[in-house]
Amino acid sequence: MADKNARVLKNGYSLEKKEKRTGWIFLMPAVILIAIMSFYPMVRALILSFQTGVGKNMAWTGLSNYIRMFQDKLFIQSLMNTFLYLLIQVPLMLVLALILATMLNNKNLRCKGLFRTLIFLPCATSLVSYAIIFRSLFANDGFVNHVLEAMGLIGTPVAWLTTTWTARLVIIIALIWRWTGYNMVFYLAGLQNIDYSVYEAAAIDGASPWTTFWKITAPLLKPTILLTAIMSTNGTLQLFDESVNLTNGGPANTTLTMSHYIYNLSFQGSPNFGYASALAFVILILVAILAFVQMKVGDTRE
Amino acid sequence: MKKIAAVLMAGITAVSMCACGGASTASTTSSATASTAASAAASTAASTTASTAASTATGDGSDELTVWCWDPTFNIYAMQEAEKVYQKTDPNFKLNIVETPWADLQTALTTAGTSGDYSTLPDIFLCQDNAFQKNVKNYPDMFTDLTNSGVDFSQFGASKVAYSTVDGKNYGVPFDNGCVIGCYRTDVLQQAGYTIDDFTDITWSDFITKGKDVLAKTGQPLLSVQAGESDLIMIMLQSAGASLFDEKGSATIVDNDALKEVLSTYKELIDSGVMIQINSWDEYIATLTNAQVAGTINGCWILGSIQTAKDQSGKWDITNMPKLDKTSGATNYSNNGGSSWAVSTNSKNAELAEKFLAATFAGDTDFYATILPSSGAIATYTPAAKSDIYNEPQEFFGGDKIFSKIIGYTSKIPKNNTGVYYYEARDAVATALTNVLNGADEDSELKTAQSTVEFAMQGNGTSSS
Numbered sequence: 001m002a003d004k005n006a007r008v009l010k011n012g013y014s015l016e017k018k019e020k021r022t023g024w025i026f027l028m029p030a031v032i033l034i035a036i037m038s039f040y041p042m043v044r045a046l047i048l049s050f051q052t053g054v055g056k057n058m059a060w061t062g063l064s065n066y067i068r069m070f071q072d073k074l075f076i077q078s079l080m081n082t083f084l085y086l087l088i089q090v091p092l093m094l095v096l097a098l099i100l101a102t103m104l105n106n107k108n109l110r111c112k113g114l115f116r117t118l119i120f121l122p123c124a125t126s127l128v129s130y131a132i133i134f135r136s137l138f139a140n141d142g143f144v145n146h147v148l149e150a151m152g153l154i155g156t157p158v159a160w161l162t163t164t165w166t167a168r169l170v171i172i173i174a175l176i177w178r179w180t181g182y183n184m185v186f187y188l189a190g191l192q193n194i195d196y197s198v199y200e201a202a203a204i205d206g207a208s209p210w211t212t213f214w215k216i217t218a219p220l221l222k223p224t225i226l227l228t229a230i231m232s233t234n235g236t237l238q239l240f241d242e243s244v245n246l247t248n249g250g251p252a253n254t255t256l257t258m259s260h261y262i263y264n265l266s267f268q269g270s271p272n273f274g275y276a277s278a279l280a281f282v283i284l285i286l287v288a289i290l291a292f293v294q295m296k297v298g299d300t301r302e
Numbered sequence: 303m304k305k306i307a308a309v310l311m312a313g314i315t316a317v318s319m320c321a322c323g324g325a326s327t328a329s330t331t332s333s334a335t336a337s338t339a340a341s342a343a344a345s346t347a348a349s350t351t352a353s354t355a356a357s358t359a360t361g362d363g364s365d366e367l368t369v370w371c372w373d374p375t376f377n378i379y380a381m382q383e384a385e386k387v388y389q390k391t392d393p394n395f396k397l398n399i400v401e402t403p404w405a406d407l408q409t410a411l412t413t414a415g416t417s418g419d420y421s422t423l424p425d426i427f428l429c430q431d432n433a434f435q436k437n438v439k440n441y442p443d444m445f446t447d448l449t450n451s452g453v454d455f456s457q458f459g460a461s462k463v464a465y466s467t468v469d470g471k472n473y474g475v476p477f478d479n480g481c482v483i484g485c486y487r488t489d490v491l492q493q494a495g496y497t498i499d500d501f502t503d504i505t506w507s508d509f510i511t512k513g514k515d516v517l518a519k520t521g522q523p524l525l526s527v528q529a530g531e532s533d534l535i536m537i538m539l540q541s542a543g544a545s546l547f548d549e550k551g552s553a554t555i556v557d558n559d560a561l562k563e564v565l566s567t568y569k570e571l572i573d574s575g576v577m578i579q580i581n582s583w584d585e586y587i588a589t590l591t592n593a594q595v596a597g598t599i600n601g602c603w604i605l606g607s608i609q610t611a612k613d614q615s616g617k618w619d620i621t622n623m624p625k626l627d628k629t630s631g632a633t634n635y636s637n638n639g640g641s642s643w644a645v646s647t648n649s650k651n652a653e654l655a656e657k658f659l660a661a662t663f664a665g666d667t668d669f670y671a672t673i674l675p676s677s678g679a680i681a682t683y684t685p686a687a688k689s690d691i692y693n694e695p696q697e698f699f700g701g702d703k704i705f706s707k708i709i710g711y712t713s714k715i716p717k718n719n720t721g722v723y724y725y726e727a728r729d730a731v732a733t734a735l736t737n738v739l740n741g742a743d744e745d746s747e748l749k750t751a752q753s754t755v756e757f758a759m760q761g762n763g764t765s766s767s
Contacts, residue, residue, distance in 0.1 A: 054440050054722070072757060073750070139581055161581045162529045251530060252736035267409050269726040269758060270436055273416060 049277035054270050065278035075279065077253055078261040081168070082237055085257070089172045090232045094225065097180045101187035102217060107196070116188070120181035131245035134174045135161065164254040167247050171255055174242055179235070183228045190224035191217070226298040230291050237287050258283055365394040367655055370402040370410075371428035375606060376478065377641075380673045384662035387669050391661065404430060408437075415441030425649035426659070429474060431465035431640045436722045438468040445473045446645040451656035453664040461717045462682045466642045473644055475659045479602055479680040480640030481712045482537050483620045486524070486597035488700055494519040498702075502621040503634055506538075506567045509624040513576030522596040525577040526589040532732035533638055537599065538564040541636035542629045543716035546727040546755075551719075553727060553759070555752040560629045561731070562748075565738055567626065572739060599623050601638035602680055602708050615698045622711055635714040640682070680708050723759050730754040 049065055051058040069075050104115055122130070137143045138160035145157040160166045194217065202212050218225070240259040243249060249256040249264075258279065266276045371377040378399055385397040402410070407427060414422050415437070423444070429437065438445050449455075449472045455463050458476045466474030488498055494516040501509070513524040527534050539545065544560035547553055555561065571577035578595065580586055589595045590604075591611040598604060608618060622634040643663065645655045662669050663683070670686035681687065687709035695701040721727075730751035737747050 074754060135582060136584075139585055162579060248530065251740075252733040264729075267412050269729075270440060270722050271412050271416060272758075 045277045045280060048274055049281050050274070052272065052274040054272060058274060061274070065275045066282075068275065069279060069282065074253060074256070074261060075258070078256045078258045081250075081255055082239060082257045084168065085172060085175070085239060086233060086236045089175050090229070090236055092172075093176045093180050094183060094228060094232065096176065097183035097228070098187055098218070098221070098225070100180065101184045101191060102213060104184070105188060105191045116185075120185055122178045122180075123182045125178070127241035128245050130178060131174065131242050134170065135246050138170050161247055162251050164251055167250045167255050171242050171246055174246060175236070175239075179232070183232065186224055186228050187221060190221045194220050222298060226294060229294055229298070233290050233294070234287050237283055237290075364396075365392055365651075365654065366396040366398060367426060367649075367651060367658065368398045368400065368424035369426045369428075370400050370407055370424045372401060372403050372407070374401060376603070377428055380477070383673050384658070384669060387662050387666055388658050395658070400424065402427075408433060411437055411441070411444065415444050420444060420646065420648040423646040423648040425651055425655045426643055426645055428477070428641050429466075429644045431462070431474075431476075431480070431642060432720055432724055434466045434474055434642065434644075435468060435720045436724060438466075438473050439722050442468075444647055446647050446649065446652050446656075448472045448475065448645065448656065448659075452660040453656065454660075455664075457664065457684050459682050459684065459712050459715070461637065461715045462640065462642075462712075464717055465640070465720065466644070474642030475644075475663050476640075476642045476682045477663060478640055479682050479708065479712060480637045481602050481680070481708050481715060482541070482599060482623050482636040482638050483602050483605075483708060483711065484597065484599045484623045485604065485608060485618060485620045487522075487593070487614070487617050488619045489617045490520050490522055490596040491516065498619045498621050501624075504624050505627045506624045507627050510567075510570055510574055510576055513571075514574050516596065517575055520596070522594070523576055523578045524595065524597045525571065525599060526580055526586055526595045527577060528583065528586055529579040529581060530732055530736055532728045532735065534599065535561075535564055535568060535731055535735060536728060537623070537636045537638050538567065538626065540716060540718040541623060541634065542626050542632040543718065544629070544631075545719040546731065547719045547721040547723070549719060551721050551723075553723070553752055553755045555727065555731065555734075555755065556745075556748050558748075560626065562744065563626050563629050565735060565744060565748075568735065569739060601640065603639065605704075609698050616700055618698060619700050619702050620704050620707060631716070633714065633716055635711050635716065637715045637718075674705065680705060682712060684709075684713075723755060726758045727751075727755045 048058075050060060050062060052061045052065055053059050100119060103109075104112055104119075106112075109115075139145075140157050140159060142160075144160070145154075148154045149157065158166060160170050198216060198220075199212065202216055207215070238259050239257040240263065243255060243257040243260040244263070247255045249260060262276045262279050265272060265279070369381055371381060378401060381397060381399050385395065389395050407429075410422065411427075411429075414420050420443075449470075453472070453475055455472055462476045462479075463472065466472060466476065484501060486498060486501060491497060491500070494512075496512060496516070500512060504512075509524075517523060539560055542560045544558065546555055546558075546561075568577075572579065578589070580589060587607050590598060590608055591614075593611075593614070598608075602620075605620075608614075623636060625634045626632040643659055645652055645659070649655055667683070667686045667689050670681045670683060671689045671691040674680065674691050686692070687706065692705040692709060693703050694705075696704050733754075734744075734747035734751040738744050
C-alpha cells in the first residue's frame with residue numbers, strides 16, 4: 001500500500017486515489033437513484049409525520065401523532081397481531097427451512113433439483129393470487145373442509161376465517177407455505193460453504209445426524225441464520241397482502257397488521273397522512289430495534 | 303464480440319429491472335420501511351397514472367371526454383349508449399371510457415387530491431354516493447360545482463341528490479339506483495306454503511318466524527351476508543331514517559336505539575339459521591347462483607348478478623324489505639350503494655361534460671329505456687320511470703313488473719347522514735357486530751365503536767364542518 005501512496009502518476013494523482021475515484025464513479029448512479037427514490041421520500045415522510053390534518057389541510061403539530069398512537073386501540077391491536085405472527089411464524093419457518101435445507105443437501109439424494117424447485121416455487125407466485133386462493137381453500141365449503149370431513153376428522157365445517165385464532169392460523173400457514181422455500185435457498189447456499197470433510201470427520205467420531213445438525217451445521221450457518229432472521233423479521237413486520245386479501249383484517253380486526261391499518265387510514269377512511277406517516281416510522285423504529293438486538297445476539301464476527 | 307454481447311445483456315437486464323413493478327418484493331426486502339406511506343401513495347399513483355396515461359382529461363378544442371368508471375355490463379355500457387345519444391346532436395363527440403374499479407378510483411382521487419396534482423384526473427368519473435361527502439369535503443378543489451350547470455336536479459329522487467350535495471351545492475349527477483329490495487325464490491317459498499305477498503310490508507320479527515318455517519320445511523336459509531361487512535346493518539338503519547352521525551357530524555353510535563334494535567335483529571337472524579355468513583363477495587354471489595340460499599336483501603343492482611343463473615329464470619320475484627318492529631319512523635324502504643357522475647376541475651372541457659350529462663343522464667328518457675333491458679340499470683331519474691319499458695313484465699322474475707316496483711320504492715327511501723367519517727363508522731360498527739355475535743356485551747362494544755370513530759375524527763387538526 002505504501003508503494004501506491006508514494007508513486008505519483010503523471011497527472012498528479014496517486015494510483016490509490018485514481019482507484020477510489022473510479023470506484024465512486026461506478027457507485028454514483030446507484031447512490032443518486034437511491035437518494036432520490038428512497039432517502040428523499042423517507043425524509044419527507046418524517047416531516048409529514050410531524051403534521052396532522054385531513055386531506056390537504058396539514059398543520060404542524062410536533063410529536064402529537066406519536067403520542068396519539070398509544071391511545072389508538074386499533075393500532076395497539078394491529079401491533080399485537082403483527083408481533084404474534086412474528087413470534088410464531090418466523091421461528092417455525094426458519095427451523096423448517098433449515099431442516100429442509102439439510103435434508104436436500106444430502107449428496108446421495110436423487111432428484112435434488114426437482115425437490116428444491118418445488119419447495120422454492122411458492123415464492124414465485126403473486127402475493128395477491130396466492131392469498132385469494134388460500135381464502136377460497138379455507139372457505140366454509142372450501143377444499144380443506146371437504147378433505148377434513150371426508151377423512152372423518154371433523155363433524156361440521158370449521159369456520160376458518162370467521163374465528164379469530166383459526167384465521168390467524170390460516171395466515172401463519174400461508175406465510176410458512178410461501179416463504180420457507182426462500183429461506184431454504186439461503187441455507188442451501190450457506191451449506192455449500194461447509195466442507196464435506198467436516199461431516200466425514202463427525203461421522204467417524206460417531207456423531208448421530210441429530211448431534212451433527214446441532215453441533216456442526218447450525219453453528220457454522222450462524223451468519224446465514226442471522227441474515228434470514230433479520231429479513232424475515234423485516235418482512236413480517238411489514239405484512240400487508242395476506243391481511244388484505246386473505247382475511248381483510250380478520251374477524252373484528254383480529255388479523256389486522258400494521259401496514260394494513262396504515263392503508264386503511266390513508267385510503268379508506270378520511271385520509272390523515274401525517275398520522276399514517278408517524279405509524280410507518282414506528283414500524284421503521286421497531287424493525288431497527290429488532291435487527292439491532294438480533295445482530296448483538298447472533299453476530300459472531302470479531 | 304464478447305464486449306458487445308456483454309453490453310447488450312447489461313442493457314436488457316437494466317430495462318427488465320425497470321419494468322418489474324416491485325410491489326411484492328418491496329414488501330419483504332425493502333429496508334426503507336419508513337417510506338411505506340409515502341411510497342405506497344407514490345407507487346399507487348405511479349401505477350394508476352401508468353395505466354391511465356392515455357386517459358387523462360383531453361385538451362379543449364376537441365369534442366372528446368375521458369370517463370373513469372367500473373362494471374362493463376352496467377356503468378360502462380350506459381356510458382357507451384349515452385355517447386351514441388349525444389352523437390346525434392354532435393357527430394364529432396367521442397368518449398374515452400377507461401374501466402377503473404372503485405377501489406382504484408378512490409385511491410387515485412386521494413392521491414391526486416393530497417398531492418394537489420389534478421392532472422391525472424379524467425373529465426368525468428363515477429363516485430360512490432357514500433364517498434361523496436368525504437371526497438368533496440376533503441378535496442373541494444377537485445369537484446366542479448354543477449348547481450347551475452343546466453342539470454335539473456329536481457327530476458331526481460331527493461334522498462339520492464342529497465348524497466352528492468355539500469353545503470347546498472350539487473357536485474354529482476345521480477345515476478344508478480341503490481334502492482333496497484327483498485329478492486326471493488318463489489318456488490322455495492311455495493314449497494313452504496308462502497307467496498311473495500307474505501313477505502311484503504312485513505316486520506323483521508314476522509320475517510324471522512316465516513324464515514324459520516321455510517328453513518324447517520325446505521332446509522334453505524333465506525339470506526346470506528359477508529361476515530364482517532356492515533352493508534345489511536346500514537340498510538336496516540337507514541330504513542328507519544337513522545344514521546351513525548347526526549346533522550352536526552357527531553357520531554351517534556351509543557344511545558342509538560335504532561342501532562341497538564338492528565344489532566339484536568341481526569343476531570337473531572344468525573342464531574336462528576335464517577341468515578348464514580360467508581367470507582367473501584364471490585361466495586356471496588355463489589350462494590345465490592348455486593341455490594344455497596333462497597333470497598337476499600340488497601340494493602337492486604344485485605339483480606344483474608342473480609340473472610347470471612339462467613337456469614333459475616322464472617323462479618325469482620322481488621318485494622320490499624321488512625321493517626324494524628320497535629323503532630319509530632321504521633319503513634320498508636332503504637338504500638345501499640348507488641353512485642353519481644362527477645366532473646373534475648381538471649377537465650378542460652367542463653362545459654361540454656356538463657352539457658353531455660344534462661342531455662343524456664339528466665334529460666333523455668329514451669336513453670334510460672334503451673339501457674334498461676340488458677343491464678338492469680335502473681334510473682333515479684323520475685321522468686324515466688314513466689316510460690313503457692319500465693312497465694314490462696320481466697320473465698326472469700315470473701312475469702312481475704319489477705322495474706316499476708323499484709321506481710315506486712325509490713321515492714319512499716328515507717334520507718340518512720353519511721358525513722366525512724362514514725367509512726370509519728361503518729367499520730367500527732361491523733367490528734362491534736362481529737364481537738357481539740361471538741358473545742360480547744352489546745353496550746360495551748358500541749361504546750368501543752363510538753370511541754374508535756371519535757378517535758379517528760379528533761386526530762385531524764382541522765374540523766370537518
